Amino acid sequence: MNQTVAIFGATGAQGAPVVSEALNKGLTVRAVARDAAKIGALHPAASAISASFDDKDSLVSALDGVDAAFVHLPMPQSPKDPARWMQNFFEAAHQVKLPLLVYTTSASTGDRYPSSPLIEASTQGMQAVLNSGIPAIVLQPTVYLENLHIAPFLPHLKTQGVLDYPPVPESLKVSWTSHHDQARIAVAALTRPDLAGQSFEIATPGAVTGAELATLLEGYAGRQVQFAPVSPAEFGQRVADVLQSPATGFALTDLYSTLSSMAPDALTIDTDAIEALFGVKLTPIEDHLRSWAPVEA
Numbered sequence: 001m002n003q004t005v006a007i008f009g010a011t012g013a014q015g016a017p018v019v020s021e022a023l024n025k026g027l028t029v030r031a032v033a034r035d036a037a038k039i040g041a042l043h044p045a046a047s048a049i050s051a052s053f054d055d056k057d058s059l060v061s062a063l064d065g066v067d068a069a070f071v072h073l074p075m076p077q078s079p080k081d082p083a084r085w086m087q088n089f090f091e092a093a094h095q096v097k098l099p100l101l102v103y104t105t106s107a108s109t110g111d112r113y114p115s116s117p118l119i120e121a122s123t124q125g126m127q128a129v130l131n132s133g134i135p136a137i138v139l140q141p142t143v144y145l146e147n148l149h150i151a152p153f154l155p156h157l158k159t160q161g162v163l164d165y166p167p168v169p170e171s172l173k174v175s176w177t178s179h180h181d182q183a184r185i186a187v188a189a190l191t192r193p194d195l196a197g198q199s200f201e202i203a204t205p206g207a208v209t210g211a212e213l214a215t216l217l218e219g220y221a222g223r224q225v226q227f228a229p230v231s232p233a234e235f236g237q238r239v240a241d242v243l244q245s246p247a248t249g250f251a252l253t254d255l256y257s258t259l260s261s262m263a264p265d266a267l268t269i270d271t272d273a274i275e276a277l278f279g280v281k282l283t284p285i286e287d288h289l290r291s292w293a294p295v296e297a
Contacts, residue, residue: 002026002027002028003027003028003067003068003190003191004027004028004029004030004065004066004067005022005027005028005029005030005066005067005068005069005070005190006029006030006032006049006062006063006066006068006069006070007019007022007029007030007031007032007046007069007070008032008033008051008062008069008070008071008072009032009033009071009072009074010031010032010033010039010042010043010046011031011033011035011038011039011042012033012074013146013179014072014104014106014179014182015031015033015070015072016042016043017179017180017182017183018070018182018183018186018187019031019042019043019046020043020183021180021183021184021186021187022187022190023043023045023046025187027187027190028047029043029045029046029047030046030047030049030062030066031043031046031047031048031049032049032050032051032062033049033050033051034050034051034052035050036048036049036050049061049062053073053074053084053085053088053089054084054085054088055088056088056091056092059088059089059092059093060092060095060096063092063093063096063098064096065096066098066099067099067100067190068098068099068100068101068102068190068191068193069093069098069100069101069102070102070103070104070186070187070190071089071101071102071103071104072103072104072105072106073085073086073106073125082121082125086125086128086129090128090132090133090134093132093134094133094134098134098135099135099193100135100136100137100190100193100196101129101134101135101136101137102136102137102139102186102189102190103126103129103136103137103138103139104138104139104140104141104182104186105122105123105125105126105138105139105140105141106122106141107119107122107141107255108122108140108142108143108255108259109122109123109125109126109140109199110123110126110140110199110201111123112266113258113259113262114258114261114262115258116254116255116257116258117251117254118251118254118255119255119258126138126140126199130197130199135193135196135197136196136197137189137192137195137196137197137198137199137200138198138199138200139182139185139186139189139199139200139202140199140200140201140202141177141182141201141202141203142174142175142176142177142201142202142203142267142269143166143174143176143177144176144177144178144179145176145177145178145179145204145285145288146178146179147165147166148165148217149292152238152239152242152243153165153235153239155238157217157221157225158221161221161223161224161225161226162225162226162228163210163213163214163217163225163226163227163228164227164228164229164230164235165229165230165235166210166229166235166256166259167229167230167231167232167234167235167256167260168210168229168256168259168260169229169260169264170209170210170211170227170229171209171264172209172210172259172260172262172264172266172267173207173208173209173264173265173267173268174207174208174209174210174213174267174268175203175204175206175207175267175268175269175271176203176204176208176285177202177203177204178204178283178285178288180283180288181202181203181204181282181283182202184278184280184281184282185200185202185274185278185280185282188278188279188280189278192278195277200274200277201269202269202271202274203269203271203274204271204282204283204284204285204288205271205282205283205284205285206284206285206286207265207267207268207269208285209227210227210229211227213227213285214226214227216285216286216289217289219289219290220289220292232252232253232254232255232256232257232260233253233257235252235253235256236249236250236251236252236253236254236256237249237253239252
């Protein structure tokens with residue numbers, strides 16, 4: 001039986017790969033974002049639906065009649081935004097009796113992490129989803145691999161061959177999560193109502209130290225790369241200056257200070273178990289990086 005799914009954030013970095021993967025798997029897709037014209041240009045094979053988390057009626061229209069929905073929240077402009085958005089979504093989902101929600105926390109989440117405002121907020125969001133009364137599967141990604149495309153995160157990679165992100169100790173092994181691997185897992189989850197009520201840490205295969213990541217990035221950078229991390233505070237200030245957002249800088253400083261305090265293998269995820277459970281084949285970090293076009297010198 002063909003399933004119809006609603007995928008929110010369809011024009012964004014996380015949602016767009018989910019739309020593509022769902023279409024490749026033969027699902028009927030309602031691609032949901034604010035700009036219907038942009039959706040149509042990016043995903044011509046999907047139904048373009050304009051909706052906003054600020055508008056409950058638009059959420060009802062997007063969700064009515066679907067078999068499942070994929071959701072991640074957009075970047076908030078106010079600390080009050082996420083709770084309001086989630087409340088609007090929950091009310092809309094209950095109104096249409098949404099059969100299944102697949103929700104990604106988009107960040108490090110869970111009680112196994114040390115205390116951090118950002119991690120605690122993400123964990124509270126996960127618990128709100130699981131306690132909403134809506135059948136839901138929660139995906140808990142690690143640090144996104146595509147962060148390596150963000151120029152302020154890597155200002156010296158092209159010019160000096162220096163990888164100073166992530167701001168964590170050289171001994172810490174990190175399981176990264178590609179948007180594309182998250183999409184594979186998310187689309188598989190959209191067809192697994194039997195897993196509702198559970199949360200899963202997800203990642204891309206191949207946990208690496210900063211030095212190992214630097215070596216893997218040499219093809220992408222077109223030069224030898226050395227890992228020389230800045231401190232979490234320096235990194236947070238750098239991003240705050242670029243974005244003109246002290247709050248973002250503080251949150252990132254706190255997050256990476258927290259991650260830096262963990263044991264060397266504490267950020268590794270068992271991707272074999274995820275592949276077996278969801279019946280997907282994930283792409284190793286080195287293969288993702290090989291597929292990236294070289295940066296301009």
